[in-house]
Amino acid sequence: xxxxxxxxxxxxxxxxxxxxxxxxxxxxTDQAMRLICAQMGCHFSYTEMVSAKGYLMSAKSxxxxxxxxxxxxxxxxxxxxxxxTMAEAAKxxxxxxxxxxxxxxxxxxxxxxxxxxNGDGSALMQNLPLxxxxxxxxxxxxxxxxxxxxxxxxxxxxxxxxxxxxxxxDSGAAALTMHGRTREQGYAGTANWEAVRQAxxxxxIPVIGNGDVKSKAEAExxxxxxxxxxxxxxxxxxxxxxxxxxxAPTAEEQYAVVQRHxxxxxxxxxxxxxxxxxxxxxAAYIHSAPGAxxxxxxxxxxxxxxxxxxxxxxxxxxx
Numbered sequence: 001x002x003x004x005x006x007x008x009x010x011x012x013x014x015x016x017x018x019x020x021x022x023x024x025x026x027x028x029t030d031q032a033m034r035l036i037c038a039q040m041g042c043h044f045s046y047t048e049m050v051s052a053k054g055y056l057m058s059a060k061s062x063x064x065x066x067x068x069x070x071x072x073x074x075x076x077x078x079x080x081x082x083x084x085t086m087a088e089a090a091k092x093x094x095x096x097x098x099x100x101x102x103x104x105x106x107x108x109x110x111x112x113x114x115x116x117x118n119g120d121g122s123a124l125m126q127n128l129p130l131x132x133x134x135x136x137x138x139x140x141x142x143x144x145x146x147x148x149x150x151x152x153x154x155x156x157x158x159x160x161x162x163x164x165x166x167x168x169x170d171s172g173a174a175a176l177t178m179h180g181r182t183r184e185q186g187y188a189g190t191a192n193w194e195a196v197r198q199a200x201x202x203x204x205i206p207v208i209g210n211g212d213v214k215s216k217a218e219a220e221x222x223x224x225x226x227x228x229x230x231x232x233x234x235x236x237x238x239x240x241x242x243x244x245x246x247x248a249p250t251a252e253e254q255y256a257v258v259q260r261h262x263x264x265x266x267x268x269x270x271x272x273x274x275x276x277x278x279x280x281x282x283a284a285y286i287h288s289a290p291g292a293x294x295x296x297x298x299x300x301x302x303x304x305x306x307x308x309x310x311x312x313x314x315x316x317x318x319x
Contacts, residue, residue, distance in 0.1 A: 005220045006043075009229060011206055012145030012174040014073075014102050016230075018043035020219050020244055023177075023210060023234035024077040024105070024149070026112075028281075031068040032264035036257060037237060038072055041244040043230075045074050049107045052080035052089035065093065066268070067100045075103035075147070079110060081119040081130065083137035091141045102144055103174075106135060109150040111183045122183035125154045125164065132171040139172035149177040149210075152195035156184045159192075165199035165207065177208040177232055187235070197226035208232050216246035239284025255316045258285055259309055266305050275308060282308065286315050 003009075006018045022029060022037045024046035034045040047065055054061035055078070065076055076093050080086045090104050108131055110121030117123075124131040139146045148168045152161045161178055168176050178199045180191035191211025200207040206229035213219050219231040233243060241257065242249050249257070261281065265274040283296045295315045302308040 003223050003229065005216060005223065005231075009206070011103065011147060014145055016044045019223065019230035020216060021045065021208065021230055021232045022237055022244075023232045024049055024107070025234055025238075026110075028238060030064075030265075030268065031066055031071060032261055032268055033237075033241075033281075034074065035068045035071050035264065036261055037241045037244055040241040041246075042237075042241075043244075044072075046105055047074065047076045047101075049077045049079050049110065050089075052078045052086045053082070055089045056085065056092065065096075065101070067098065068264070071100070073100055073102040075105045076101045077105040077107050077149070079107035079115065079120050081124060081134065083130075083133045086134050087137040087141035090138045090146070094142045094144055103147060104138060104142055104144060105147045105149055105177075106138060108148055109177075109179055109183075111151070111186050116183065122151055122154060125150060125160060125183065128160075128164065128167050131164075132167050135168060135171035135173050145174035146172065147175040147177065148173045149179070151179045151181055151183055152192060153182040154184065156182055158182055159195055159198070161195040161199040162202045165203045169203040169205050173205060175206040175208060175229075176203070177210055178228075180209070180211040193222055193226050196222075196228050200227045200229075206230065210234065212236075215243060239281065239287060251316050254285065255313055258282065258312045258316070262305055262309055262312075271305050275302060275305060278305075278308060282312055285312070289315060 005020050020043050022042045022045040026048050029048055050061050050064045078089055108124040115121035153159050165176050178196045180193050180195045196209035208230045209222050209228040210232040213231050213233050214236045222231050237243050265278050279299050282299050286295050298311050302311050
């Protein structure tokens with residue numbers, strides 16, 4: 001079956017308006033980034049990953065689940081390796097008063113050393129029985145759909161995509177996202193979409209492919225090639241929310257979004273914390289601009305939001 005990227009579909013009881021999703025990225029996909037991507041045509045998004053243990057113990061972790069009033073419904077992504085803790089965190093997230101979170105995603109693919117050392121994230125690919133118990137516990141704890149995001153394997157050359165997909169489905173997951181890299185690869189090399197195809201072949205639940213998609217046309221091509229149900233876009237959306245609209249912005253359109261992004265982050269974090277955070281994001285907006293290295297140096301000197309806006313205006317519009 002050939003699927004259109006803009007075709008409606010569903011994960012459990014949740015209807016999604018299309019098949020191009022924004023990946024959860026720690027330190028990137030906060031409410032400002034998600035809102036901008038949604039306004040550009042992103043069909044669904046996820047919070048940054050939140051520690052289940054941290055969420056139960058600290059208000060700081062709960063800040064990662066802040067949702068902008070203009071955002072559409074979304075999924076929360078949690079991580080951890082204790083089934084009971086994961087279930088308790090999931091239940092508490094579901095019972096939030098705002099009811100804007102309509103899906104729970106479990107991170108079983110994060111390659112970060114600190115995460116893996118704790119037995120979380122991609123470490124769970126090495127312990128499928130425990131991974132299954134975590135999924136089962138979270139599914140029992142909540143009424144909303146529970147999904148899982150993982151990678152094709154832990155070690156270089158390893159491919160457990162089919163086995164993991166079957167385990168996730170058998171444990172009650174409503175959908176699976178497969179990143180076509182191993183934990184050992186991190187983000188190096190190229191994504192192996194054959195692993196996505198293999199996962200899709202052995203399960204009846206939706207499978208979302210992830211890795212190296214840089215355009216809407218490429219997303220559609222990946223769906224055709226692998227039979228996956230949707231595509232998740234990550235790093236390619238940084239500084240380029242227009243990837244969801246599949247159109248190149250004018251310089252004026254680009255600057256308008258930059259201004260909006262700066263304003264949203266300042267409102268969220270306060271200027272003192274927002275400006276240092278924004279420097280990295282602004283660099284992504286101008287990475288392909290002429291003289292990008294010099295432009296980045298200029299951005300890194302900005303100390304205030306209005307100064308950052310002016311420097312971005314000079315870079316994008318020529319002053």
